[in-house]
Structures are given as C-alpha cells and as structure tokens.
Amino acid sequence: MTTVLIVDDQALQRLGFSMLLEQYPDLSTVGEATHGGEAVRLAAELRPDVVLMDVRMPGMDGIEATRRIVQSGGRSRVLVLTTFDLDEYAYAALRAGASGFLLKDALPEELVAGIRAGDAVISPGLTRKLIDAFADRMPGRTPEQDRRLDALTEREREVLTVMAAGWSNTEIAERLSLAESTVKSHVSRVLAKIGARDRVQAVIFAYDAGLVRPA
DSSP: OEEEOOOOSOOHHHHHHHHHHHTTTTTTEEESSSSSSHHHHHHHHHHHEEEEEEESSSOOOOHHHHHHHHHHTTEEEEEEEEEOOOOOOOOOOHHTOOOOEEETTTTTHHHHHHHHOSOSSSSSSHHHHHHHHHGGGGGOOOOOGGGGGGGGGGGHHHHHHHHTTTHHHHHHHHTTOOOOOHHHHHHHHHHHHHSSHHHHHHHHHHHHHHHSSSO
C-alpha cells in the first residue's frame, strides 16, 4: 500500500485527487493539507510514502514545504504538481529536493504511475532539459570543490556523468558494455556515496559539483 498526502489550497482539486486514488486498492489518501505549513506538520505526523504537492499556495508555498520535508530526513517522496514541464517552479522544487514533478493536466493513469514509481518520476532526459533551461541559476563549482566526488571510483564517476547527460540505465549498459544489473549497482552506490535520495538529485549534484556543464 502506497500512502499519499494531498497538498493543495483548492478544495475541488483535493477532492478530485482523493476520489481518483480511491479507485486503486494499492493507493491510500492518509491526509490533506491546504498550505505548506500544514503539509510539513502532517508529513511529520503521518509519514506518507508520497506527498502530492501543489507549488503555488498562499503562505508557505510548495517549494519551501518541500525543502522542509526533505530536510527532515523522513521517508516521504515529494511529487510536485506544476503547469508546464519547463516551469521555473518545477526547477525550484527539484532543487529543494523533490523526487519529480507531474503536470496538472496529466492523464489519471499518468498521475497514478507517478505516485507508484519507486524512483524519480521524470526521465533523465527531461531532468537535463529542465536544468539546462535554468542553467544560469546553478552554483557553477568545479569538481575539485566537492569532496563527495573523491569517494567515487573512476567507473562510478563515469556513470554519474552519463546519468547527468540524460542516459537511461539501458543506454548506459549498452554504451559502456555493461550488464544492466551492474549499472543498477553502480547507480545505487553513487546515490549512497553522494547522499542523493534519488536519480534526479544525483543529476542536480553532478551539475552543482561542476562534473557536467549545461548544454
């Protein structure tokens, strides 16, 4: 069972999402919040698997709420609802620690698939496209400035680099002549060593550390 906290300041939106999730026996709405501050409190209290977070709300917005939920070290993944795939709000939410974003006009099955996903909800290619669109806001450090890179083996650094370039596990396996199971092991070790919650955060780390540059 995947538990979900719905966060939106509009009652009809919350009702619609809740009614949708009720149709799936493996999904359960455990709470609803009307603003970011309430979302942070309920996430700590209810410990949902997924927080479905609107970003534009009065008071504490979804971006700050996402940052606080992620920094708390809890189990919840935050999925942000946004209007456009290259939205600066989506970018800011990923920077704040969100595991992905979903478009508000997504089909019901796309929303459900995103909630069920165990890893990042957006593809590596779209992650890079989004970061490139807002590249002028990246810190722009050099690889030597982040000591977490020192913990990576040469192969792991290579895998992180091509992850940030938008390659999927299948593409990495094919192009580096590795078994896909080996690639998954490398990715898991990379995430652990750099302290990234998921693949999206690993891509952002690679840009922040200067390991890759915007296209």
